[in-house]
Amino acid sequence: MKKFSTLFLVALLSGVVTLGAYKVLFDNNGYFSNNSNSGITTEANSFGKKVGLSTEILDFTEAAERTIHTVVHVKNVSRRTVSNPILEYFYGYKGGQSQEQVGTGSGVIISEDGYIVTNNHVIKGASEIEITLNNKKTYQAKLIGTDSKMDIALLKIDVNEKLPYSAFANSDAVKVGEWVLAVGNPYNLTSTVTAGIVSAKARDLNTSGMQSFIQTDAAVNPGNSGGALVNTRGELIGINTMISSMTGSYVGYSFAVPSNLVRKIIEDLMEFGNVRRGILGVEGGELNGIASKELGIDQTQGFYINKVTKNSGAEKSGLMKGDIIIKLDEQTVSTFADLSGYINTKRPNDKVQVTYLRDGKTKTIPVTLNKNEFISTEFKGIELENIEASEKKRFKIDYGVRIKAINSQALKQYEEELVGNIILSIDNVKAIDVETVSKLIDKKEENQTVRIEMINKSGEILRVIL
Incomplete structure (x- = not known):
């Protein structure tokens, strides 16, 4: 009987210890509970998230x-x-x-x-x-x-x-x-x-x-x-x-x-049938320690506006040289890629909330994006546009710009023969797209002659001087 009493007492004490340990460690505010204020899972030292490799x-x-x-x-x-x-x-x-x-x-x-x-x-x-x-x-x-x-x-x-x-x-x-x-x-x-x-x-x-x-x-x-x-x-x-x-x-x-x-x-x-990109209408660069020091500013992150494009949405909204763009809508802008990556998801006429710094103060304004000026361009009275995938396949080419319209009176008599032709190069420089052509013709004088290589609608190569 004495042995039985001893065994019963040991079992009872074991149960109490087990229950107490569970209460301390797991239940409610226990050490390993979700509500615990101790251990590695507290919000203060682990941002409220459990980290592991389970x-x-x-x-x-x-x-x-x-x-x-x-x-x-x-x-x-x-x-x-x-x-x-x-x-x-x-x-x-x-x-x-x-x-x-x-x-x-x-x-x-x-x-x-x-x-x-x-x-x-x-x-x-x-x-x-x-x-x-x-x-x-x-x-x-x-x-x-x-x-x-x-x-x-x-x-x-x-x-x-x-x-x-x-x-x-x-x-x-x-x-x-x-x-x-x-x-x-x-x-x-x-x-x-x-x-x-x-x-x-x-x-x-x-x-x-x-x-x-x-x-x-x-x-x-x-x-x-x-x-x-x-x-x-x-x-x-x-x-x-x-x-x-x-x-x-x-x-x-x-x-x-x-x-x-x-x-x-x-x-x-x-x-x-093609990609339409909106533009904000600003030029500049991303900030870092070196750039900020040269500009004499304390801000080291964001996009510094060095130039605002005339008649662009940025100009109409009041953005100025020296402003630092730090956010587009809810997207933080730390680099040029942040800015361009977000704008590339938008179309012409979309509105973007631009948050910027000016004279140490933060301001937010809506800016309406313009149509990308490189969707089409005009060259010597010839309106050009990017070619489509079907034309690349048809003529077995992977670059070129199509003549969309003739606005020059001197070339009007050749309009039927020229519209639809694809320009491959200008002065031996590949006409990869209208953006390339626009940059190329900006460097040339108005009356300067140029050599153009093109494919006509029959697939024949033509070389002309304008």
Whole structure:
């Protein structure tokens, strides 16, 4: 009986200790409870978020499953004729041998009826484009349009079934350090998935200010170009477009065109057939320690306005030289890429709330964006515009500007022969687009003669002097 009493007492004490420990550690305000004010999960020292590497936190299976069936393999087939100069010289042989070249990449289905977005460089120069879905079905694709500046192309396949597609997320809300998946379909191996984090935002690799990439350390190799960059919910936040590497293979840095910019580009291509960009109407540069010291200002982040374009929305709204833009709508502006990346998602006549610093005071004003002056330009009474993807394919070229109209009285008699022709070069400088031509003609005197090479509507090369 004495042994039983002792055993009962030990069991009772054990139960009390266990219950007390649970209360202290887990219940209500216990050490490991969500309401605890001690340990590593307090808001003061961990920003209110638990950090760890548990299986639940790193489970990407749902995001991968949502995405892999929306990513396709893109096959680019181009043909060129190779001549034999020896046969031509000795025997007058004018024929040539046709050679087929094949390039591959990835693409992302963005609608259930078969619209697909990929990189422009994946389908550049293609005479045929073949799409292979993740279920191995193949289709011939039609090129809807391209934006070479942002390296985006829009394709369409005709299907008699509803396709799985990727939903767009708000890429402006993406945060550095956020987990992401890069999904591609390289070399027709079906979809492959790699994981990483967002390393940086608003990266401009060529310092032109046009680019504004999302940088990630998720492994992306050449065959993955045009594939999807998605968040942990499987939503599209970017189109993988390039890597930074000395070897041509992945070494830790890859870049994606943000989804907000991609969506705007494809909507423009669907609606207008080309990309329409609005401009703020300011020139200048981003601030840093050196630039701020030279300008004699304390602010080291933002966009410093050095010039306001005449008759632009910026001028009409009252922006001035010396103002420092620090925010567009709710988007913080620290660099030129921040500013241009956000403006590139807008169209002419859109209104943007511009927050800026002037004389140490913060002000916000609405600015209406103008039509990009480089959509069209006039040269010696000839109105020029960018060529479309169908013309590039028809004439087997990847650059040029089309003569839209003749406004010069001296050239009116040649209007019928000139309108529709595509100018390839001016004074041996390639007429890549109207922006290039506009910059070129700004350097020339009004009465200076120029040599122009063009293709007429029949595909013949013409050379003229104006």
